[in-house]
Amino acid sequence: MNTIHTVNILxxxxxxxxxxxxxxxxWCESKGLKVNFAxxxxxxxxxxxxxxxxxxxxVSSENLNKSRLNLVVHESALPAGKGFAPVAWQILEGKRIIPICLLEATNAFDSGDIWVQESFSLIGVELYDEWRxxxxxxTLSICQNFINRYPQIEPKKQRGLxxxxxxxxxxxxxxxxxxxIREQFELLRIVDNNKFPAFFSYRGKKYKLEISEYAE
Incomplete structure (x- = not known):
């Protein structure tokens, strides 16, 4: 039976x-695992x-070959929602239950077998820092879940559109x-006030808007 003794976290x-x-x-070290944080x-x-x-x-094939199993986290109901910024896109779609998968990292993008699948909930008012x-x-929970359950779990192939x-x-x-504002509130929820703030163009100029919860 394969057990876990050593772990890379990249x-x-x-x-x-x-x-x-x-x-x-x-957490892994507290479980007695030897961890290389890269x-x-x-x-x-x-x-x-x-x-x-x-x-x-x-990650290159050479580096994938350094481990018996390589895992990556992705927040969608795979194979739907492969690609980039899946949480932000799903918030824009009005979704409040966000699936999260721990899947095998392969050379094919977001296409590996799924080892653990969970979800987390939003209530529809969380701004960027809150939903992050x-x-x-x-992410922490699903990785811990894998460690706790391995090797008693089996991966599942992705199925669907x-x-x-x-x-x-x-x-x-x-x-x-x-x-x-009501029509664009979901967009306001996913902007980062510093890195990619909300803005609008008017009369030939651009204006930045910042959003935060108002504490009375």
Whole structure:
């Protein structure tokens, strides 16, 4: 029976997910696992399991071969919703139950077998920092769930209609001045006031809007 003794945890950028990945690393160590916390593919070691959390670069075949199993988190009901920024897109669609999968990382994009599938809930008023916190907590939970259950769990093949979400850019935070706030509230929920703020164009100029909860 294969058991887990050594773990890679890779976060290859300065992502918002970094504190949750570090918390997961500490949790793994508390379980007696030897953890290599990597910030670049070149730092990956030969190990039992590798977790790629919030990564923005495709992991090479050479580095995938360093682990018996490579896992990545994706927040959609795969194979629907492959691609980029799945939580933001689903908030725009008005969804409040967000699926989250722990799947095998392969050379085919978001197409590996699913090892664990869970979900987290939104109530429809969470702004960027709030729903990111829920996403981070769900990421931590699903990775811990895998460690606790392995090797008594079996992966499942993806089944169903394959769809893709496009990469979002700062230009996607543009508001339509002819629409109401109510009509664009979901868009306001997914903007980051610093990195990709809401803005609108009027009379030849661009104006930035910041949103936060009003505490009376």
């Amino acid at each position: 976060v290859d950028n300065d992502s918002w997910i970094l504190p949750y990945a570090k918390e997961f690393a500490c 910030r670049a593919q070149s730092e990956l070691l030969n190990c039992d399991i590798s977790f790629f959390i919030g990564c923005v670069r495709i 916190r829920k996403q981070g907590e769900a 394959e769809t893709f979400y496009a990469r979002r850019t700062p230009n996607d935070s543009e508001l339509d001045i002819d629409k109401t």
